[in-house]
């Protein structure tokens with residue numbers, strides 16, 4: 001969804017995020033006598049009872065409306081007046097957006113499914129293990145209780161874990177508007193820091209996560225942040241499959257926090273095919289992925305340090321995924 005009302009520049013993404021989540025996680029820090037008032041601009045509120053109603057409201061209010069799901073990203077942005085939607089359209093009471101269904105070669109998850117629901121779903125964890133591994137790093141139990149899959153993807157923070165998982169696995173996103181449904185690959189959906197290819201009249205309806213059916217497959221998600229629960233400085237995700245001889249038959253690798261969107265490296269991963277994923281080959285892949293990334297620097301970490309983390313974490317994720325595949 002376009003973000004015309006987000007007044008911070010894209011390059012200031014990390015600083016903006018620090019500020020927003022500082023206020024979100026430390027409400028006492030804004031209640032002192034000298035603290036600035038943190039209160040959203042006035043807005044109209046509508047609760048949609050169905051997806052059709054949500055789409056109708058979006059069509060009517062267009063650019064001046066924002067969907068609200070868990071509110072874990074939107075509410076802090078509004079409280080800081082970085083976003084001033086004239087309308088909030090609440091999609092929390094739409095049952096059709098809350099489901100997890102494993103069907104054939106994909107796990108379909110409704111956009112308004114809470115992150116904690118996904119985290120606790122054993123079948124989802126068995127079929128798409130990268131999701132539970134990624135979710136363990138998303139904020140805190142409290143934020144995952146409210147935060148939704150669709151909200152995280154639509155918010156499109158380049159350091160966020162679920163967008164990286166979607167990018168690495170090649171998830172397919174279904175967007176709904178009054179004009180019908182549109183399917184986008186994750187790579188087409190994320191268009192920049194906190195911006196996506198979704199139109200202002202579209203609601204994310206569901207996400208299709210490909211299931212790898214190979215018997216010997218493994219995945220891993222890892223990251224470095226200032227404190228556990230903080231957004232990652234750099235994150236890495238990998239998934240591999242091995243044949244009976246231990247040779248790699250399929251590989252996927254990605255990095256978060258080192259570009260305007262989460263990055264996948266299909267060409268780097270393809271070079272691992274046919275190898276036994278020896279440590280040297282894995283480190284070479286980590287180096288190549290880091291070389292292709294475009295990290296920026298900020299008060300948390302320099303660009304050089306982020307690139308170093310990218311090398312280390314990409315190789316670490318690949319090794320962990322390989323070891324799980326070997327043990328499968």
Ligand SMILES: Cc1cc2nc3c(=O)[nH]c(=O)nc-3n(C[C@H](O)[C@H](O)[C@H](O)COP(=O)(O)OP(=O)(O)OC[C@H]3O[C@@H](n4cnc5c(N)ncnc54)[C@H](O)[C@@H]3O)c2cc1C
Nearest residue numbers: 067069070071072073074139147148150151152154160204
């Ligand atoms: C203290 C704290 C720590 C956090 N740490 C992390 C972290 O480590 N990693 C991480 O990834 N996130 C983190 N977050 C952010 C947050 O948990 C997620 O980004 C959040 O879950 C977004 O989901 P939501 O349902 O709350 O979305 P909302 O805040 O309701 O919405 C976010 C955006 O998505 C749009 N949107 C929501 N649903 C849809 C839909 N179905 N279709 C189209 N657009 C939609 C909204 O209009 C809005 O623009 C943290 C948040 C807090 C408060």
